Amino acid sequence: xxxxxxxxxxxxxxxxxxxxxxxxxxxxxxxxxxxxxxxxxxxxxxxxxxxxxxxxxxxxxxxxxxxxxxxxxxxxxxxxxxxxxxxxxxxxxxxxxxxxxxxxxxxxxxxxxxxxxxxxxxxxxxxxxxxxxxxxxxxxxxxxxxxxxxxxxxxxxxxxxxxxxxxxxxxxxxxxxxxxxxxxxxxxxxxxxxxxxxxxxxxxxxxxxxxxxxxxxxxxxxxxxxxxxxxxxxxxxxxxxxxxxxxxxxxxxxxxxxxxxxxxxxxxxxxxxxxxxxxxxxxxxxxxxxxxxxxxxxxxxxxxxxxxxxxxxxxxxxxxxxxxxxxxxxxxxxxxxxxxxxxxxxxxxxxxxxxxxxxxxxxxxxxxxxxxxxxxxxxxxxxxxxxxxxxxxxxxxxxxxxxxxxxxxxxxxxxxxxxxxxxxxxxxxxxxxxxxxxxxxxxxxxxxxxxxxxxxxxxx
Amino acid sequence: xxxxxxxxxxxxxxxxxxxxxxxxxxxxxxxxxxxxxxxxxxxxxxxxxxxxxxxxxxxxxxxxxxxxxxxxxxxxxxxxxxxxxxxxxxxxxxxxxxxxxxxxxxxxxxxxxxxxxxxxxxxxxxxxxxxxxxxxxxxxxxxxxxxxxxxxxxxxxxxxxxxxxxxxxxxxxxxxxxxxxxxxxxxxxxxxxxxxxxxxxxxxxxxxxxxxxxxxxxxxxxxxxxxxxxxxxxxxxxxxxxxxxxxxxxxxxxxxxxxxxxxxxxxxxxxxxx
Numbered sequence: 001x002x003x004x005x006x007x008x009x010x011x012x013x014x015x016x017x018x019x020x021x022x023x024x025x026x027x028x029x030x031x032x033x034x035x036x037x038x039x040x041x042x043x044x045x046x047x048x049x050x051x052x053x054x055x056x057x058x059x060x061x062x063x064x065x066x067x068x069x070x071x072x073x074x075x076x077x078x079x080x081x082x083x084x085x086x087x088x089x090x091x092x093x094x095x096x097x098x099x100x101x102x103x104x105x106x107x108x109x110x111x112x113x114x115x116x117x118x119x120x121x122x123x124x125x126x127x128x129x130x131x132x133x134x135x136x137x138x139x140x141x142x143x144x145x146x147x148x149x150x151x152x153x154x155x156x157x158x159x160x161x162x163x164x165x166x167x168x169x170x171x172x173x174x175x176x177x178x179x180x181x182x183x184x185x186x187x188x189x190x191x192x193x194x195x196x197x198x199x200x201x202x203x204x205x206x207x208x209x210x211x212x213x214x215x216x217x218x219x220x221x222x223x224x225x226x227x228x229x230x231x232x233x234x235x236x237x238x239x240x241x242x243x244x245x246x247x248x249x250x251x252x253x254x255x256x257x258x259x260x261x262x263x264x265x266x267x268x269x270x271x272x273x274x275x276x277x278x279x280x281x282x283x284x285x286x287x288x289x290x291x292x293x294x295x296x297x298x299x300x301x302x303x304x305x306x307x308x309x310x311x312x313x314x315x316x317x318x319x320x321x322x323x324x325x326x327x328x329x330x331x332x333x334x335x336x337x338x339x340x341x342x343x344x345x346x347x348x349x350x351x352x353x354x355x356x357x358x359x360x361x362x363x364x365x366x367x368x369x370x371x372x373x374x375x376x377x378x379x380x381x382x383x384x385x386x387x388x389x390x391x392x393x394x395x396x397x398x399x400x401x402x403x404x405x406x407x408x409x410x411x412x413x414x415x416x417x418x419x420x421x422x423x424x425x426x427x428x429x430x431x432x433x434x435x436x437x438x439x440x441x442x443x444x445x446x447x448x449x450x451x452x453x454x455x456x457x458x459x460x
Numbered sequence: 461x462x463x464x465x466x467x468x469x470x471x472x473x474x475x476x477x478x479x480x481x482x483x484x485x486x487x488x489x490x491x492x493x494x495x496x497x498x499x500x501x502x503x504x505x506x507x508x509x510x511x512x513x514x515x516x517x518x519x520x521x522x523x524x525x526x527x528x529x530x531x532x533x534x535x536x537x538x539x540x541x542x543x544x545x546x547x548x549x550x551x552x553x554x555x556x557x558x559x560x561x562x563x564x565x566x567x568x569x570x571x572x573x574x575x576x577x578x579x580x581x582x583x584x585x586x587x588x589x590x591x592x593x594x595x596x597x598x599x600x601x602x603x604x605x606x607x608x609x610x611x612x613x614x615x616x617x618x619x620x621x622x623x624x625x626x627x628x629x630x631x632x633x634x635x636x637x638x639x640x641x642x643x644x645x646x647x648x649x650x651x652x653x654x655x656x657x658x659x660x661x662x663x664x665x666x667x668x669x670x671x672x673x674x675x676x677x678x679x680x681x682x683x684x685x686x687x688x689x690x691x692x693x694x695x696x697x698x699x700x701x702x703x704x705x706x707x708x709x710x711x712x713x714x715x716x717x718x719x720x721x722x723x724x725x726x727x728x729x730x731x732x733x734x
Binding site: 339341342343344345346347348349350351352355359360363364 | 564566567573581640647
């Protein structure tokens with residue numbers, strides 16, 4: 001609450017400095033803004049940035065450092081007996097102190113030294129906040145004063161402002177990169193812990209997947225086996241079925257839309273197809289589990305086939321339908337991008353429309369089409385909800401689409417749902433699976449992007 | 461080419477000179493009008509294209525010369541909202557007759573475009589494209605022969621014979637355009653239409669194409685649209701001057717350039733407009 005007021009004050013100061021900087025710049029002219037190097041607004045922004053950025057930086061750094069320092073001081077003031085507690089118990093104690101300090105626990109029931117510490121904690125935080133507010137506002141005012149003094153018609157305010165804007169742009173773009181790096185690192189470390197308990201080759205080449213392990217010595221029947229081959233095979237099977245559905249349907253609809261459909265029909269149908277991509281995957285999931293799977297089962301039984309009620313086929317079919325728009329929309333764009341001159345060249349030779357499509361347009365668009373298919377594959381491999389609901393949990397190593405199989409994503413979900421303990425290979429296996437999955441989709445995406453980029457150099 | 465100019469009331473074109481040629485005309489256009497949606501781009505064009513001669517179509521931008529060229533192999537069919545009235549006949553058969561298969565027509569009337577547009581395939585496959593879809597070669601040896609003779613006639617063979625498997629898009633602009641000409645003549649058309657074939661090329665490449673047009677004239681009837689009056693004067697025997705969708709004047713190239721009968725032609729060739 002107090003922090004919000006402080007931030008509001010800093011921002012108000014920024015508004016004021018904008019007006020001040022702009023006014024001062026204009027005041028130094030004889031009334032013509034063109035005498036200034038930059039437009040007046042830039043001088044305002046320049047002043048505002050000078051006052052607000054140092055203040056915000058101080059607030060951010062202070063807030064990050066405050067917790068550690070204040071807690072350190074509180075711990076130092078505790079009785080010696082408590083200071084000597086092991087780290088974990090000290091943490092619990094600190095938690096109690098924080099709760100008492102914030103009023104979440106009633107202070108009467110707490111031990112006296114906790115109450116004293118809580119008071120000290122509150123006192124320190126108040127002092128810290130006042131200090132921070134004072135320094136931030138002081139810096140804002142100094143920045144404002146300094147920037148205001150620097151303003152004269154020759155000051156290159158626009159260049160300075162644009163440089164600062166560029167710094168913000170760079171920072172924004174690195175956030176995504178650092179997030180990715182962070183995720184990969186956390187996957188790597190947890191997977192490393194897993195591989196210190198389960199051998200690498202056993203995980204990659206083992207044929208048995210049964211991650212239930214005995215939590216207590218007296219449990220039986222839970223040996224724990226971490227051979228990931230069955231679940232990667234299941235993932236590949238379902239993805240393969242999905243691609244068998246999505247590639248022909250998506251490609252043909254793309255060809256129809258790009259080459260044959262009238263513009264009116266296209267503008268009507270293309271958004272409709274893209275709606276398919278907007279349906280939440282959980283909806284596809286129960287569609288697969290409740291509608292498609294029983295149909296397939298009934299259909300199979302009428303032929304005397306033994307179909308599991310949760311089959312790879314049902315999940316694959318529905319997933320294929322889900323990724324049709326990925327294939328069709330991207331391929332449509334790629335096919336439409338083939339230059340008109342190539343079509344005319346082919347027609348000019350006496351080729352029919354279908355000859356032109358098969359012999360000129362599709363070969364020219366092929367790299368882009370391959371790229372769209374690879375993106376769809378990586379989408380299929382990473383898809384979770386449909387397979388959770390429709391494919392089952394049994395880790396069967398089979399190529400029979402009528403049997404239940406399980407996928408990497410399903411296993412990750414089941415491993416991490418419920419009570420966890422993070423020193424058991426059962427839980428850590430999820431990170432290893434995630435790492436391998438991430439690696440596979442990363443490779444597919446890199447290949448897809450590479451192919452698409454190569455395609456761009458094709459004409460012109 | 462786009463028809464951006466306002467369609468104006470059709471001015472009466474000067475009577476077309478009757479040409480006293482001993483050869484029979486290869487293609488005859490009568491009362492040819494073209495409409496893009498409801499905008500008229502071409503007004504009642506009458507023209508006789510003479511066999512084994514080069515006919516140049518000249519005129520300022522938007523005058524309808526490319527439009528007329530594209531009527532001659534029904535390339536305008538692929539443009540939406542475009543309609544053609546009047547008749548264009550070739551060897552006494554109307555090419556707009558519903559019974560005519562446009563695919564066969566385009567095999568007889570080939571086309572070379574303004575911008576070189578080789579397919580993103582190998583040089584060999586570019587030339588073999590037409591013969592392949594029309595089934596002109598029975599085996600690989602025959603196809604090789606067709607490809608070689610087409611490239612030779614397009615005077616490209618010596619430059620590419622060692623790299624037939626490389627992509628046609630890797631050639632220089634002038635080579636690409638000669639590849640497109642080789643591709644067009646590989647199906648043995650009777651007429652070749654050229655839509656400003658040199659406008660994207662440098663002077664040296666242009667000179668080579670013009671030289672080539674001279675050689676091709678022995679075997680093919682050629683119609684060329686050009687912006688360059690010097691080019692028209694250099695390569696053609698007949699010249700047609702289009703202005704605002706009308707065929708203003710048509711006749712022997714020498715006569716048209718030295719002694720035009722219409723003052724609009726006079727104005728254009730002396731550079732007063734266009």
